């Protein structure tokens with residue numbers, strides 16, 4: 455047994471950036487040159503055993519701010535009893551969200567909220583490791599009453615009460631053992647976004663779309679929203695490549711206003727898009743409801759930028775979404791995502807989690823698998839996004855075969871990155887970035903010496 459005197463000894467942050475913009479991987483209508491990044495946190499304990507790893511995803515210079523925000527939470531965590539923390543991550547979650555001086559920056563939204571998510575997720579990683587279970591199983595095996603105690607019901611009880619949540623979770627436990635076995639056997643359905651990045655040529659799009667079908671995916675996704683003629687051409691090419699029976703979602707990454715979203719989506723209707731994702735601002739609840747009415751039967755999906763459980767509540771109350779795309783690292787971690795899963799279950803709206811980025815597939819698979827095993831009990835019309843990027847940097851990377859995520863078996867939240875990757879891609883002093891800066895300095899000595907105005911001389915594009 456671990457010593458009960460064991461404490462959190464340190465909270466260390468790492469600014470990890472990958473130069474993905476150079477291949478246009480991840481490019482969409484709002485993010486033409488993303489350098490996929492993780493604001494990464496490691497909790498170490500006084501006994502030196504298991505560590506808790508967590509992170510949130512940003513793209514490039516956003517990490518300057520995000521890493522600082524995580525560091526601002528350090529004093530809440532260091533010195534806490536590890537046993538107490540793992541027995542009740544919700545207590546830390548409430549303390550972090552409730553820090554009155556930091557709460558002013560939100561409340562419960564944006565950089566500070568994502569920082570809370572990174573830290574809270576690291577605690578869940580540690581708790582699951584100490585229990586010797588992958589997080590999905592740790593959650594699925596947990597007492598329903600305890601799970602309810604992990605949810606902050608403030609601002610929710612007009613729609614979801616603790617008693618209703620308990621009932622949903624008790625019902626979800628019926629048959630959970632059989633579903634856990636089925637999950638380990640079959641995996642969880644995935645769809646792939648890899649063919650559809652906006653910066654890819656038609657040839658690459660067609661090749662990757664065909665490849666996705668060959669690999670067993672039954673749904674792909676295309677980025678849209680920059681140019682309608684291009685979108686029509688690309689959707690036609692993708693539909694021709696995959697045939698009529700494969701679901702093809704499209705994703706506008708918030709590019710449009712409400713009327714434009716309706717008109718543009720209708721213009722793509724002949725290619726039978728399955729859902730239109732992030733058609734407009736993630737804060738525009740009534741706008742999503744109007745778009746949903748305007749584009750029917752195309753479904754409306756959103757969630758990767760929905761900032762907290764309250765906005766999800768309203769999207770559901772307003773009948774604004776057909777598909778709820780929770781994100782593992784946008785809201786305040788596992789505790790708040792339990793609330794989001796419970797809200798979706800109450801409304802009967804399928805959750806198809808957002809993933810991709812850095813490590814988001816690794817994290818979010820656990821939440822979807824818990825939902826299947828011990829909450830909604832179904833994978834019907836449910837798929838986890840899959841993007842084939844950057845998994846090689848993780849110690850326990852996702853495994854997707856035959857269009858399905860395999861259930862993780864290693865204890866924890868699959869969040870830990872390899873030390874060599876951390877050493878290489880930590881910004882700006884990791885070996886990759888240091889060499890890159892040296893190369894740039896050698897290539898353009900005059901501009902670098904002068905500090906060319908408007909240029910970030912440390913990260914040449």
Ligand SMILES: [Mg+2]
Pocket residue numbers: 705707731732758808
């Ligand atoms: Mg998206």
